[in-house]
Amino acid sequence: MMFFMGIRKYGVLPSLTLAVILFLIWGCDQWGGELPENLVARVNQEQITVDEFNREFQDLISEPGKVSKETDLGELKRAYLDQMIERKLLIQEARRLGIKVSPEELNQAILEIKMDYPGEGFGERLGLKGMSLEEWKVRLEERLLAEKMIRSVSQYQGRIDEEEARRYYEANRASFQLKPKVRARQIIVADGQEAIQILKRLKRGESFEKLAAAKSLGPEKIKGGDLGYFSEGERPVEFDHLFSMEVGTVSDVIKSPYGYHIFKLEEKIEPREIPFEEAKSGIIQELRRKKAEEEYQRWLQGLKAKAKIKINKRWLSS
Secondary structure: OOHHHOOHHHOOOOOOOHHHHHHHHHOOEOOOOOOOOOEEEEEOOEEEEHHHHHHHHHHHHOOOOOOOOOOOHHHHHHHHHHHHHHHHHHHHHHHHOOOOOOHHHHHHHHHHHHOOOOOOHHHHHHHHOOOOHHHHHHHHHHHHHHHHHHHHHOOOOOOOOHHHHHHHHHHOHHHHEEOOEEEEEEEEEOOHHHHHHHHHHHHOOOOHHHHHHHHOOOHHHHHOOEEEEEEOOOOOHHHHHHHHOOOOOEOOOEEEOOEEEEEEEEEEEOOEEOOHHHHHHHHHHHHHHHHHHHHHHHHHHHHHHHOOEEEOHHHHOO
């Protein structure tokens, strides 16, 4: 995650589709003339400098797994600039309304982030980003302020009745079909002959849990080999054998790229449909969340329509 943003809780703003963003942001070119080369954008009276953008964007793309070979960096730059502009607007509006981040809220956020960087890791990471602690605190406070602004306008107060919830249930019936699940234990070892000897001991009546704890290489050995619940297809294909077993039975030795497995089926849950009454409260929460997001997007569109935003398109296309 981008370090200056801290953990995801303190960094993510709701995203718009690219088409909507282009309409709302790139269409808001209300400043005359070209921007100087050191500016990426101007948002009302505030500026986003090239250095500010590059620092944040480099931190984004250096996050492991964030950028693949197929990623269009030009499109990613545009999308990230859109987020920065949106954040500026949110902070400006929050300050106009007198919304603030208290010292207690800021300190709590810092403590939570520091937990991910024990020892000297926190200070070292700041040094790598070329930021002082005070600069980093300012950036974090701005993100907390933007989140406060979002929460203040993302609260749907209307009523969602049972009829609306039922219509959602009927329209999304497939979502309420639960697949069959199993709960199983495994013993996994690296050597096939060792697996055969363990299976013989199991057939003589020795405890699966005790043998898993003593012999298995998997991390679940501390729980007697308990893998928990899973559906078909959620694990490697060798695990699908469990769905044809009877509860309480032990498999033969099964070879996989990971080693040699022995499974024990503990429980099988048959497929079923979640009835409406059971799903109702969750549906109402989901509908409320969607309506709150719709209200927020309408409010944000209005905020952007009033804003004076200038984009350095020449720099962005370079």
